[in-house]
Amino acid sequence: MIKEPIVGSVAEFFQHLMNGLTLGGIYALIALGYTMVYGILKFINFAHGDILMIGSYIGLFIFNAIRGQALGIWTMIAFFVAMLGGMAFSAALGMVIERVAYKPLRNATRLAPLLSAIGVSFILSNMAAWMWGTKSRKLEYPFDNTPIRFKGISITPHQILILIVVVVMMIVLKLFVDKSRIGKAMRATSLDLDTAKLMGIKADKIIAVTFAIGSALAATAGFLLALEIKVYPTMGTMTGLKAFVAAVVGGIGNISGAMLGGILLGLLETFGVAILGIPYGLKDTIAFVALILILLIKPEGLLGKAEKEKV
Amino acid sequence: MLNFVLLILIYTGIYALMAIGQNLITGYVGLLSLTQAGFFAIGSYATAILTTKMGWGFWSTVPVAALLSGMFGFLIGLPTLRLKGDYLAIATLGFGEIVRNVLNNWDSLTNGPMGIQRIPMATIFGQRISPYAKWSFLILVWAFVLVAYLVYERLTSSRLGRALEAIREDEIAASSMGINTTKYKVWAFALGAAIAGVAGSLQAVFVLSVTPAVFTFMVSIMVLCMVVLGGMGNFKAVILGAFIIQFISYLPQLTGLTNIIPPQFKHVLFGLILVVMMIWRPQGILGRKERTAPRGLKR
Helix, strand or coil: CCCCCCCCCHHHHHHHHHHHHHHHHHHHHHHHHHHHHHHHHCCCCCCHHHHHHHHHHHHHHHHHHHCCCCCCHHHHHHHHHHHHHHHHHHHHHHHHHHHHHHHHHCCCCCHHHHHHHHHHHHHHHHHHHHHHCCCCECCCCCCCCCCEEECCEEECHHHHHHHHHHHHHHHHHHHHHHHCHHHHHHHHHHHCHHHHHHCCCCHHHHHHHHHHHHHHHHHHHHHHHHHHCCECCCHHHHHHHHHHHHHHHHCCCCHHHHHHHHHHHHHHHHHHHHCCCCCHHHHHHHHHHHHHHHHHHCCCCCCCCCCCCCC | CHHHHHHHHHHHHHHHHHHHHHHHHHHHCCCCCCCHHHHHHHHHHHHHHHHHHCCCCHHHHHHHHHHHHHHHHHHHHHHHCCCCCHHHHHHHHHHHHHHHHHHHHCHHHHCHHHCECCCCCEEECCEEECCCCHHHHHHHHHHHHHHHHHHHHHHHCCHHHHHHHHHHHCHHHHHHCCCCHHHHHHHHHHHHHHHHHHHHHHHHHHHCCECHHHCCHHHHHHHHHHHHHHCCCCHHHHHHHHHHHHHHHCHHHHHCCCCCCCCHHHHHHHHHHHHHHHHHCCCCCCCCCCCCCCCCCCC
């Protein structure tokens, strides 16, 4: 008799793999924003999760306004238009927040921008609750979401859509950072802010661009998340936290690391519940255990370089 | 109305205890901890469980609450404080959520989301201190605040306090002066957590019931606001901060404008306080307490 594998069956394994990848892809998009900002300014943008929430709301409003009635090619286009709208709004919001709440604190103590960021996060989530109510809203789906069955694995069209958007975004970002002039300037600024300034890079502009890109990615993630869960004012808090953990796991400040960390965390959560039998109620705990473990074992993260503190 | 003001003052006292702990961590060592609510919850549940299930008295549960919270503080502090301070913020934020998660799910011990009811009242010399008789409870709470203030004030005037401030100003310089930075940071964190546990005990015998829903992130943010608004590194100032924040948070009820002012208003205001204070007055209303040079070093 063949020994029963740990996973119920191969099909079930692939099922969890798919679920984990979609979740992880979303985490990865959010983690990118954290890691890029941390790479340059060395501070955790606590408001990142709330920027995600705002982007998600804006996308949802645009989509529900323009989608029309019948499902079809137009609803699909409307979906992407709404996504771009959410991204643009979040990008602008991210730049404004940076300008108003973080820039004046550039030379302050380490604690100051962190506290300011927490304040911003709190303002955003409560303003959203104030303006749009605390009731969660549902995104009207852009197309039929009947799962596609393939050899015992069922994949929803939404998961496919999420995976495609995530992969495209990552490739675009990677190309942008690696090949473009601004991307080069971003890498230089993150390597050494002062030297970059001496080389004629307008650091303030680069920081603004970094916030814009990070926030746009967060909005994308938020809008994709709206396909799977509902949209509500505090949706960004836990998701943002986990994405930050993902960024740390991958090595904070490292773009490929954020992608890897996000996907790993998504897989860990899905498989943790499905295979290790962690109760669903404690699902959110997994990320923090992962954080503590990585800080104990390899504090610089999987792809990060260990940094010696200089005097 | 008087009763309502007394209620606010009782809460001010309970929160002032937490703010004293937060001040030690954030004001003195310059570390961002976002989980006073978590330690508050641990203290509350320690008292609730020990009094209802084991028949202990309130007074014997207070040291247990303090020790338990302090121990958890030690356990989170140990791995995270070896590294840069930023990770502490995230680890503590996560910890607060985990505590609430566990309280919600560990039905056999915590009774899940229902919480624990019918906590016996605190007694002193056989006399019950009923939360309904607000004056006596007010005195109890503020006696705790006074003791905590004196203890923490003396503590930070000692070698520990000087070491902590040295770490805040320059960690590398501090460690080259022979200060074991990790040890002191973990101690500060554990002591800051312990006092929040005591506040939790008081909360339990004041409300006479505990539910996980009370211990939200909101609580941690309020405590943080108290410290930032009053003045980091100044225990008197954070008690003042506790007053102001508590009065702001009950402002709609005090002015009778609950219909006009939305419930989110105060939360937005707390957020604004953090941002505005950081930009225009990072030292807080009263500012940091000036340290006088120890005798013999005076010029």
